[in-house]
Amino acid sequence: MLSPTAETIRLFLHVIAASVWVGGQVVMVGLVPQIRKTNPDAVKAIANGFGKIAWPAFVVAVVTGIWNMFEVDAGGWAAYQVTLGVKIMLVATSGVAVAVHQFGRSKVALAVGGAVGFLAALAAMYVGFILTTGR
Template sequence: MISPTLDSLRVFLHLMAVAVWVGGQIVLAGLVPTIRVAAPEALPKVAQAFSRVAWPAMIVIVFTGAWGLGVVDAADAGTKYMTTFAIKMLLVFVAIAATVIHSQGTSKAAKAIGGAFGLLGSLLAAYAGILLAHVG
């Protein structure tokens, strides 16, 4: 068996948290239309329940991402790697900001636009992470 390391633990935690954050958004996008019709009064409770899982996952994402950056030698990483990393951080910021707008917004537009940009930012940040993993 391959020996586990702190690095493998960091990557595992990061990927599990990303799965919760991004996967949860995708699952909710599929469930919300049905909940809206079948039990609209349950929608706020469903959103709150997801938040109790999703936001701690985002904290794990940020923590393990910072931890991972700490093990990368920026001088050896190269310009393309660091540019991709910077874009990923921008996308994470967009995902977080849009999700906050979605969560706190009261208008249908804020909910819709915040949700769409939150998911899009999350998906693109995850893809940027894949690019970094294949180069780094």
């Protein structure tokens, strides 16, 4: 059996945290409309419970993402650096938009924040795969 390394631990933590952030949003997109039909009062409690898991996962993904940046030698490779910049922008957009969704009071803030946060998170994950396979 191959031995674990700092690299495999770093990548595992990054992928699992991103999976919780993005995958949890996928689950919420599927569950919330159903819950709203049967028990509308439960939606806020379920969303708050998800937030207690999702936000720490987001922090772990950001921290391990920064760690990843220090470990990859992309000096002089403009395409990689541009792609990384796009991913960073998408991650930031996701975090800000989800915060707007979570703390917004209007229907517009809830809808736009949730949709933009989710789509940016999906796109960030996809761009992450481009980064890992494009080298």
